[in-house]
Amino acid sequence: MHAVAADRVWKYFGDYPALRGASLEVAQGACVALIGRNGAGKTTLLRILASLSKPSKGDVKLLGLEARSTEARSRIGYLGHGIGVYDDLSAMENLILFARLLGVEKPAEAAKSALERVDLWRVRDGLAREYSRGMRQRLAIARAFLGNPELLVLDEPFTSLDDRAIGVLQQLLSGARSRGATIIMSTHQIREAMELASDVALLERGKMIFAGPRTTEMMLDPGWLYRTYAERRPGDAPA
Amino acid sequence: MSGFSAAIAIASKDLRTELRTKESLNSAASFALVILVLFSFAFDLGRDEFLAISGGLLWLVYAFAGALIVNRSFARELPNDCLDILIASPAPGWAIFLGKAFASFLLLMIVELISLPVFGVFYNVPWVDSFFPLLLIMVLATWGITIAGSAFSAVTVNVRLRELMLPVLLYPLLIPLLTAAMEMTTALMNGESLGGSNSGGLRILTAFDAIFTALAVYLIEYILVL
Numbered sequence: 001m002h003a004v005a006a007d008r009v010w011k012y013f014g015d016y017p018a019l020r021g022a023s024l025e026v027a028q029g030a031c032v033a034l035i036g037r038n039g040a041g042k043t044t045l046l047r048i049l050a051s052l053s054k055p056s057k058g059d060v061k062l063l064g065l066e067a068r069s070t071e072a073r074s075r076i077g078y079l080g081h082g083i084g085v086y087d088d089l090s091a092m093e094n095l096i097l098f099a100r101l102l103g104v105e106k107p108a109e110a111a112k113s114a115l116e117r118v119d120l121w122r123v124r125d126g127l128a129r130e131y132s133r134g135m136r137q138r139l140a141i142a143r144a145f146l147g148n149p150e151l152l153v154l155d156e157p158f159t160s161l162d163d164r165a166i167g168v169l170q171q172l173l174s175g176a177r178s179r180g181a182t183i184i185m186s187t188h189q190i191r192e193a194m195e196l197a198s199d200v201a202l203l204e205r206g207k208m209i210f211a212g213p214r215t216t217e218m219m220l221d222p223g224w225l226y227r228t229y230a231e232r233r234p235g236d237a238p239a
Numbered sequence: 240m241s242g243f244s245a246a247i248a249i250a251s252k253d254l255r256t257e258l259r260t261k262e263s264l265n266s267a268a269s270f271a272l273v274i275l276v277l278f279s280f281a282f283d284l285g286r287d288e289f290l291a292i293s294g295g296l297l298w299l300v301y302a303f304a305g306a307l308i309v310n311r312s313f314a315r316e317l318p319n320d321c322l323d324i325l326i327a328s329p330a331p332g333w334a335i336f337l338g339k340a341f342a343s344f345l346l347l348m349i350v351e352l353i354s355l356p357v358f359g360v361f362y363n364v365p366w367v368d369s370f371f372p373l374l375l376i377m378v379l380a381t382w383g384i385t386i387a388g389s390a391f392s393a394v395t396v397n398v399r400l401r402e403l404m405l406p407v408l409l410y411p412l413l414i415p416l417l418t419a420a421m422e423m424t425t426a427l428m429n430g431e432s433l434g435g436s437n438s439g440g441l442r443i444l445t446a447f448d449a450i451f452t453a454l455a456v457y458l459i460e461y462i463l464v465l
Contacts, residue, residue, distance in 0.1 A: 050327050054464055068464065074329035082320025088256040100248045101328040143324070 001064045003028040003151055003182035004049060009058035011044050011206075018044040020206035021058070026199065031173070031183040033193035033214070035225065036203035042186040043081070043155055045203065049184060050078040050153040063150055074103055077149030079157050083140035087129035091120050091139050094128060095146060102147045114142040118168050134162040141165065145172050152176055154185035158192060170196070190222040204230045245330035249338025250345075253315065257346060263311045264346055267304040271354040274300050279361035289362050294424030297358055298417050301351055301377075302384060306406045308346050309388030312339045313396040322396070322463075332460035340389040340455075347381050369427040376427070379444035380420035383451060387412055390455040393462045419443040 004026035011019040019041045026032050036042050047053040048060055051068050065072040078084075085094045095111035104110045115121040118138040128136060137160075144152065157169055173183060173196060187193040194200070194214055202210040202225055210229045217224045257263055278296060282289075316322035325335050355373075359366045366373060391408045395401040419440035426437045433441060 047323075050323075052323055052327050052464065070329045070331065073327060076327065078324070078327045080320055080323055082318075082323065084320055084324035086252070086256060086321055087318060088259045089252065093252075093255070097248060097252050098324065098328065101245055101325070101330045103329055 001028070002026055002061070003030070003063055004184065005059075005061040006045070006049070006055075007059045009045070009048060009055045009060060011041075011048065011053070012056045017056075017206055019048075019055070022203065022206060022208040023058075024201055024208055024211055026182055026184060028182055029177070029180045030198050031177055031196055032185070032199045032201055033190070033197035034184055034186040034201045034203065035188070035190055035193065036186075037230075039205075040203040041206040042203055044206075046153050046155045046184065046186055047080075049151075050076060050080075052078070052080075074147075075150040077144045077146070077152045079140060079144035079152075079154045081155055083136050083143075085128050085136070085139050085143055088127060090125045090127055091115055091131070091142075092124040094139065095143060098143050099146055104147045110146060114146050117145070117172065118142040119164075134165050137161055137165045138168055141169050141172060145176070148176075148179065148181070150181055152181055152183045152185075154183065156187055157185055158187060158189055190218075190225075194219050194222070200225065202226075202229055242331045242334035245328075245334040246338035246341065249325070249330070249335055250342040253312075253339055253342035254345065256315065257311075257342070263308045264349065267307040267347070267350045268353050270307060271300050271304040271350055272357055274303070275354055275358050275361060286363060290364065290428050291425065293358075293362060293364050293428045294421040294426075296362075297355075297424055298380070298421045300354065300358075301347070301381070302410065302413060302417055304350050304354075305343075305347050305381070305384040305388055306409060308350070309343050309385055309392045309409075310402055310405050312343050312389045312392040314392070314401065317396065326463050332463050333456040335463070336389060336393065336455060336459040339392075340385050343389055344382055344385040347385055348377065351377055351381065364428050365430075366428065369430075372433045373424065373427055375433070375441075376420055376423050376444070379441070379448060380416055383416040383444060383447045384413060386448065386451050386455055387416075390451070390459070390462070393459060415443055416447045419447075 002025045004024060006022065006024045008021045008023055009019050010017060010021055022041065022045055034042050048055050051073050060067040062072045063075055092111055095114050096107045099107035099110040115124050118141055120135060120138055128139060158166060161169065176183060197214050199212065200214050200218060201208060210225065316325060355366060358364060388409055391405050395404045398404050423433060423437055423440040431437060
């Protein structure tokens with residue numbers, strides 16, 4: 001069983017197809033770097049994989065379940081462009097709320113453990129609005145990893161993080177991988193992503209033009225994937 | 240976690256954030272009070288004439304105050320993309336919706352209960368004797384306003400002119416509910432009971448609440464997840 005099985009997914013916004021038959025299969029425990037230029041459809045695909053949006057056409061299975069099923073959603077952690085925490089609640093209140101929504105058995109304990117992991121326990125009663133940008137980002141990371149999700153869907157998780165938050169995120173990602181969680185993350189930071197990823201998927205204008213294991217060429221030359229797959233279309237000038 | 244527990248968690252969260260910021264509560268309560276006071280100076284009517292329009296006046300004020308509250312219901316989730324996190328959570332769409340509607344209901348009830356004595360004082364209307372029947376009307380009509388209002392709050396949450404769109408969509412729909420509430424309130428203020436010829440209004444309120452609660456609960460998943 002694949003952790004993610006997206007089969008010929010189309011997504012229209014009005015008449016515009018943001019995704020054009022994109023397919024992606026991700027094995028359990030894999031870490032996929034989803035790359036592509038701006039407007040390629042990365043966020044649209046990730047929103048579908050996080051059950052936030054429905055495909056116009058095509059089929060999506062997550063952890064062997066229907067994408068919008070309650071059970072699938074209880075096993076997914078999502079980090080999008082927004083931090084997804086309430087400014088007028090404290091860090092502890094935020095995480096207890098989300099732990100309760102996730103159905104975690106002991107929400108307060110889960111929140112405490114999550115805050116300790118991102119080093120925010122000592123400021124747990126401060127309102128999120130009073131936090132610095134870096135602290136808010138770490139709170140968002142703690143929220144996404146609440147309840148040890150089996151599938152992590154991360155949309156440009158490293159963008160605008162400070163070094164401390166990057167360290168926390170890398171540590172949590174590495175912990176998630178070691179317990180067998182599947183990770184899909186979109187990114188523009190190809191070099192950093194290649195170090196974490198076991199697999200790579202390349203979206204170009206709504207189409208999945210490459211999906212496979214990360215290779216040495218990709219590690220050594222971040223531009224290789226684009227030159228090899230994205231820029232070789234019939235009618236285009238050679239790269 | 241069951242859907243009802245999720246609804247309670249979301250309602251508690253909404254009430255907690257509202258009691259901290261008082262964004263909707265302050266604006267709706269001050270709006271209701273100012274309008275009631277201004278109207279009392281604007282019209283030079285006798286007591287009988289005031290009694291005849293009392294229900295209409297009260298429910299128009301409550302409906303406008305209600306729009307201020309339900310407008311914030313889903314808009315509260317926009318900063319930091321919190322609505323995405325709620326939708327991605329295992330909480331069913333109907334639980335998210337009912338939690339938010341219930342929080343708006345309690346907030347509007349608070350505004351109504353604050354402004355009712357002011358209404359009584361400025362218009363010399365005998366509301367104390369008929370408080371409990373009036374409370375029944377308030378509960379039924381307020382639930383109708385908040386359930387329909389929260390549904391439209393979800394529909395318009397990503398619309399740029401949502402503060403304008405929501406009342407435009409909502410008020411025509413509320414006409415049967417408001418008419419029934421106005422007629423029954425006027426009857427109570429004139430010393431009548433809710434039985435007999437006035438009981439039809441209660442049936443209208445109950446039917447409105449049941450139909451719109453069922454419709455909203457059924458449709459909310461399609462509204463939230465596009």
